[in-house]
Amino acid sequence: MSDVRRIALVGLPGSGKSTIAPLVANGLGWSAVDIDGEIASSYGRSPAAIIAADGERHFRDLELTELENALRRPGPLVIACGGGLVSQPAARRLLGELCTVVWLDAPDQVLIDRVGDGVERPMLGGSAAAGIPRLRGSRKRAHQESHLRVSTVGAPDAVAARVVAALGGAVRVDLVERTYHVEVRAGALDDVVLHVPAGATRVALLADRAVSSISDRIVASLRSSGIGTTVLEVAGGESLKTWTTAGRMLARLGTAGLQRNDCVIALGGGTVGDLAGFVAATYLRGIAWLNVPTTLLAMVDSAIGGKTGVNLSRGKNLAGAIWQPRAVICDPDVLATQDDRSFRSAFAEIVKYSMIVDTTLATQLDSQLERLLRRETDALTGTVRECCAIKARIVSGDEREAGGRAVLNYGHTIGHALEAAAGFGDQLLHGEAVAVGMRAAGLLSIRRLGCPEGDIGWQDEMIARCGLPTTLVFDPERVLGHMRADKKTVGDRLGWVLLEARGRPRTGQHVPEDEVLGALDAVLAR
């Protein structure tokens, strides 16, 4: 993970790249660079003059060199790209890997009116009216690869403010094939439309009916942008995550006429996200999806990382796919209506991050817990953003759980067995099971790896302060039975995550059964 440090503005002639880049930079306190401007000052001639004298190929080489120079500059930067830069595969690769690419767009007629006779724009071939639609066609695919599409109809200050709001505090998830962004801010719901892939003409909004007023707001903004929208309303909760519901949703995407370029949007808690992501992963062998989480657990954990799936009768999440969303949009204000028990259950994952990585999160929890529990927007924004950044960093290093991602399972070995023993219903929430699982893993960490007792003491105290259970009533032998069954399902991979100290996890730890029973005895009441 890296926070956004390079924003590249791309778009057709007249879209406002050179005007808007310094405004965005100003709004963020960054520097701006204009690739065409740099070429003109380095070579003492305008791009048009260079193309007229030395040809387009030569100019494209200069453009690529200037982009490479810009990307070598230290400090965060907004780059106004020349319109034709995206026609070069090498430039597109650099932009995609190193920048957050924003496509500034406006209808053809607006662009034609803005460029006038277009004499200083040789790629228009002397006629803006003919040149703009032609360039739109030839650069369409390149523009559609952008991370965000922002309309530049309107005052430049307002357009720049929109880019600043969307990307100012965004977290970047860097994966092998592509990068996506996690927006975390009050009001981010209004940005959902910016993240819809540019080629999509139709969207299926798979929405939890518990948040139907939010769903209405998103539908209105999609439709006003000309995107056909079908709402598939569902009841959130674990019983949603079935093979049968997934099949029904797939059939409804077909009926709604979604095609390969179209997009699914998940709006709801972790159960809606897991189902919608799985449906997007399998429909037409995989279409784009956005995740708009509406519970704290989904914001801090499940929305990031691309694990999607449904439950089978044998256990949780046993059918699924790793299918990354195009973007994750977290608006902490939507948490106002979440019920207290499920809101608090998410703190188990927040405490978990505080234990497995060296982070300022523990200090945030110590000083702001009351404000977080009162759901104050700025406290929630900071904490959700920090959790997203931690998860993004871990997932970026190990997208398919070949190694490092396993640290996220701290507290989950017993947690999953407790959920199985409880029958995967609402009787025991995931976070509640993980809280007790972490207490047991903490004890084992002290006993087996010499973890300082003070570190585990902090964890246990924080679990209690968050209002999470510290003990549960279960028969330890029964829980152990579920752990054995889990081991059979996942093969030899049931290794424990234990801690040498807070922030120093060790994965793949073997723990003899008698010691597991000892730890279970300490956290379970019969």
Ligand SMILES: NC(=O)c1ccc[n+]([C@@H]2O[C@H](COP(=O)([O-])OP(=O)(O)OC[C@H]3O[C@@H](n4cnc5c(N)ncnc54)[C@H](O)[C@@H]3O)[C@@H](O)[C@H]2O)c1
């Ligand atoms: N994919 C992953 O990496 C991952 C990670 C952790 C957990 N999960 C999964 O996440 C699921 C749990 O997610 P969850 O805790 O969000 O549960 P959930 O989706 O069941 O939501 C909890 C309840 O809150 C309601 N709700 C949602 N948003 C609301 C809002 N803003 N206001 C009022 N009510 C609202 C829902 O209808 C539901 O009744 C589990 O299935 C778990 O397996 C997945």
